[in-house]
Amino acid sequence: xxxxxxxxxxxxxxxxxxxxxxxxxxxxxxxRLRFDTETWIDAKVVCEMDGAYLAEIGDEKENTFIHGxxxxxxxxxxxxxxxxxxxxWIWINSHSDMTYTKWRPSEPNNMAHDENCLxxxxxxxxxxxxxxxxxxxxxxxTLQNQEIIG
Numbered sequence: 001x002x003x004x005x006x007x008x009x010x011x012x013x014x015x016x017x018x019x020x021x022x023x024x025x026x027x028x029x030x031x032r033l034r035f036d037t038e039t040w041i042d043a044k045v046v047c048e049m050d051g052a053y054l055a056e057i058g059d060e061k062e063n064t065f066i067h068g069x070x071x072x073x074x075x076x077x078x079x080x081x082x083x084x085x086x087x088x089w090i091w092i093n094s095h096s097d098m099t100y101t102k103w104r105p106s107e108p109n110n111m112a113h114d115e116n117c118l119x120x121x122x123x124x125x126x127x128x129x130x131x132x133x134x135x136x137x138x139x140x141x142t143l144q145n146q147e148i149i150g
Contacts, residue, residue, distance in 0.1 A: 017143045025143065026065045031055060032139045033069040033076070040117035040131040043077045044092060047139035053093035054079030055140040059100050066138055067124030075127065077137035080118030082128070086110065089118070102126050 019030035030052075038046060040054075047053050055078045057063050070076055080098060082089045089098050089108065104121065108128035115128035119135065 019143065023141070024069070027062060028143050029140050030143060031066065031069065033071070034137050034139060037134045037136055038077075039134055040077050040081070040129075040137075043137035044079070047137070050139060050141075052139040052141035055138040056080075056091040056093060056096075057100060057102070060102070063100070063102050063120075063124055067120060069138060070120070070122065070136075073122050075119040075121045075129070075135055077135060078118050078120050078126075079140075080126070081116055081131075082108070082110075083116045083131070086116070 017025065019025045023030035023032045032050075032052070034043070034046065036046070044054050055066055057066060057078060066076075066078070079092045080089050081092050084090070087108075087110075089101075090096060091098065102120075102125055104125040104127050107126065108115065110116075110128060112130075114130045117129055117131040117133075119127050119129045119133075120138075121127050
């Protein structure tokens with residue numbers, strides 16, 4: 001009696017640092033400028049529905065990169081807020097203090113006692129703005145390694 005054995009091989013490849021389509025890689029993250037306009041709160045929710053969060057900026061290099069995504073003369077929402085405690089700015093996703101900032105001169109100023117959300121202006125500087133303002137925003141997600149089995 002003759003037995004036949006079939007040898008199957010399975011290969012697994014790990015792809016390092018891939019961003020999903022429509023996202024741009026920088027550092028350890030993927031970024032996406034959203035062209036729909038939302039309030040800060042709604043922008044936060046849209047980012048979360050996409051498995052991301054409003055961008056959190058850790059240094060000048062990242063600030064310059066995100067500023068480079070802006071395609072017009074309007075500001076964009078990023079993930080800072082002092083909604084919990086006035087004057088104590090944190091990143092909303094990580095709940096961490098801002099170790100790097102790029103405030104405009106005289107900002108944050110909480111004008112009319114109603115500016116608790118963070119925008120980046122057309123010069124790459126930061127401004128506190130009322131959270132109800134509607135504008136574009138940048139989402140960020142951590143770079144993920146992906147296994148491809150084939």
